[in-house]
Amino acid sequence: MKLSEIRMLTQEELQQKEADMRKELFNLRFQLSKGELQNNMRVKEVRKDIARILTVITEKTRGKANA
Numbered sequence: 001m002k003l004s005e006i007r008m009l010t011q012e013e014l015q016q017k018e019a020d021m022r023k024e025l026f027n028l029r030f031q032l033s034k035g036e037l038q039n040n041m042r043v044k045e046v047r048k049d050i051a052r053i054l055t056v057i058t059e060k061t062r063g064k065a066n067a
Contacts, residue, residue, distance in 0.1 A: 014060075025046045
């Protein structure tokens with residue numbers, strides 16, 4: 001997911017997206033531990049997407065506080 005796509009989402013959509021990504025990461029970790037995961041790089045991608053989402057949430061929160 002690109003940063004430009006993430007920035008276009010609302011605060012509620014970002015929080016929902018974060019929850020969905022965390023569930024996906026949980027499932028990927030289980031698959032990885034059982035040896036069923038085909039694409040190991042997906043874990044890294046999901047972790048980075050979660051970080052991007054959290055960064056944008058923080059930016060939007062601080063932007064509202066400063067305004």
